[in-house]
Amino acid sequence: MGKSARFISVFFVACTLLFSGCSDDDTSPSESVETKEIKVGAMFSLTGDWSSLGKASQSALNIAVENINSYFASISSNIRIKLVIEDTKLDTTIALEKIKSLAAAGVRFIIGPQSSKEVAAIRGYANQNNIIVISQGSTAGTLAIPADNIFRFCPSDSLEGAAMARLMFNEGMRSIISISSMDAGNLGLQKAAEISFKSLGGFVTTSSNYNAGLTDFSSLLPVINSSVQLQISSFGKNEVGVYIAGFDEVIELFKQALSYPDLYSVKWYGSDGMVLNEKILSDTAASRFAEMTKYPCPTYGLDLSTKYKWEPIVTMINNEIGFQPDAFGLSTYDALWVVALSYLSNNGSDNFANLKKIFVQTADSYYGLTGATVLNNAGDRKFGFYDYWEIKKQNGVYNWVLTGNSN
Template sequence: MKIRAVLHVIVCGLLLALVSFAANVEAKQSKSQPTKIGVLVSLTGSWSTLGKNTVAALQIAANQIAAQTRGRQRFQLLIRDTQLDPSEALDAIRDLNSRGVKIIIGPQSSAEVAMIKPFADANNILVISQGSTASSLAIPNDNIFRFCPNDIREADAIVALMQHDGIRVIVPLWRNDAGNNGLHDSVQIRFQALGGTVTPGFRYEPTTSDFSAADSSVSSQIASLIAGGTNLSSIAVYLAALDEVVGVFDLAWNYPALVNTVWYGSDGVALSAVLLDDPVAGAFAIHSRYPNPIFGLPDTLRNRWQPVADAIEARTGITADAFALSAYDALFVVQNALVHANPQKNFGNFKAAFVNEADHFNGVTGSTALDAAGDRENGDFDFWAVRLQDPRATWVRIGTYNNGVLTIF
């Protein structure tokens, strides 16, 4: 009996020790340090629409991951407002590097990505941009990854729409930065390849606040085309811009040639809240038709992305686009890659794991598979235009360009 009693005590003690050990392990896991994620976005500068929605998307994703893993996988978002200024982006990544950050989501513009790329490559920092499209940055084996298609694919989409609408001549007006220069060049190449004509147009600096010279030049070029016998209905203005579209449109009303010509836009303005907030510019956008292509969201996956988009809009009051939702997907890919490697200990293994996980991940935006340069392979686009509804200006989805097929609603 005494032996049984002793054995009983020993067994109970071992069980208690195992339970205690398991509890301590779980407690240590739940108390593990969160992974630092640098977030470079424009919150107070141009294109702040995307910046604000990106932060909301990442906060939602981080909260969901923490809940799903019962706190074992947590992220600390170190948010930096770059104001869409490349020098601010470089200062921010230097600061984040000093804090041990090896994973960056953003920045959103190609000019910023181009500025931080050498530092990221030299310091083993993995950068995931949700909005950079410049094909000049499609460089294999670097540390820059982009969860959106590049400007060559966007050019295919907008030129297909122009051709459908009977446009044969375009007068380009574009912002002098990496992203918009890339869009201008790709659109010009594609449009000319299909037999169209592209005039010299006008390129303005990012610091421009008075668009009189820009609007006047474009107006004069349109007038010269008409004087030379070109039918007005076959002429369009192609505008590759950001929030300064408001300044362009405010003055455009003063030039009959601009008022009577149709305009086409780019991803940097699509779904812009700033344009809607200006009644004069908004009215010009409605009058000029002004469709803007943007990386599209699959209708077949609406049950996945719509709840996330609604949650983002509830936080920011701004309609969420595929750029912001791709940032949401990016954090889940990062989570999966961290299972295989720690970027602090072996950056090369982590980078390889990230690429592998991206190639096999299907998120709310669909497949995140990357091409050889680390850019998203999926090149589907939605077209958005400003329309008057209930009596206010709002963005309306007017068409798609999926797998080379144009559909107009």
């Protein structure tokens, strides 16, 4: 612990290097030493569903690798990190193919994939082949398994579900209709929210869930509408809400839901799979439904006490991809630093047993853009709080607007 603990200050050194305008000459002292290249893999959805997180994660990693390598050069270390980034399209089959190709390339650490269904698909291979997977977006409680090779730099669904239940209850909801895409992450969020809402004294109706990627909701919407009407008759519109955990398919559901007045007469609540989604903003009908129903969506929140760290990085990413990253995306920056410092602490060796042990120790002592990266016994982020975003029309344009936060 002693050796890795001193690396907490590395982030500050890296920021100094980044914002003082490092040039090629800055790395000259180490040029005479043979470079030890460490490949670190990344698996994101860059062109499929939830690509907003994938693009933000890729941008964050590209900034992180420059900072890390500049820092290593400044301390005359011969270690250099090389990223190998793959597009999974949020597809489990592709994810399994990509982890195999990364393993063949000698990769020991993989940042991502971002969804629980992908993590579940590659977990067995990662465990069998000594690969450490660090997901920035997987939250399913079913994957909170001690001693495996899966780590998650975001809180699990139990924390998010409880936070959403408190939000709904505190806003006066006493009856919710619950809907979810049938994938591990969203089902986990749904279950956690339902349990927490019931524990607060609320009533829950679990509506018919749907297959991931569904685009025709003509059969499901009448079922949801009937449930909403029934609960309105018992509780009144102001105490009835709809909770939906899903991905991009929510956009199509919202468009089709405009044909049901009772559905947009109550408040809707979302999940991390849709928060800050850029695609919905370009769809006027879906955005109008979201604004009419308020539709607050949670994202793992950024600690304001670390704003001086993350604000410059957020600005850089926003300038590159055209929208601000959330804490899920920024956690990849911290993840790469923890991986790099683990290699540095292990003198560049890829001995798996030592690396895994040092990785956990380093994570427990690191404090980065997203705050303390302390892990629980299942390898998930131990602490977290949430920001809530809603879609609002401003000057004729729909945007995501921060409306609140909680822990």
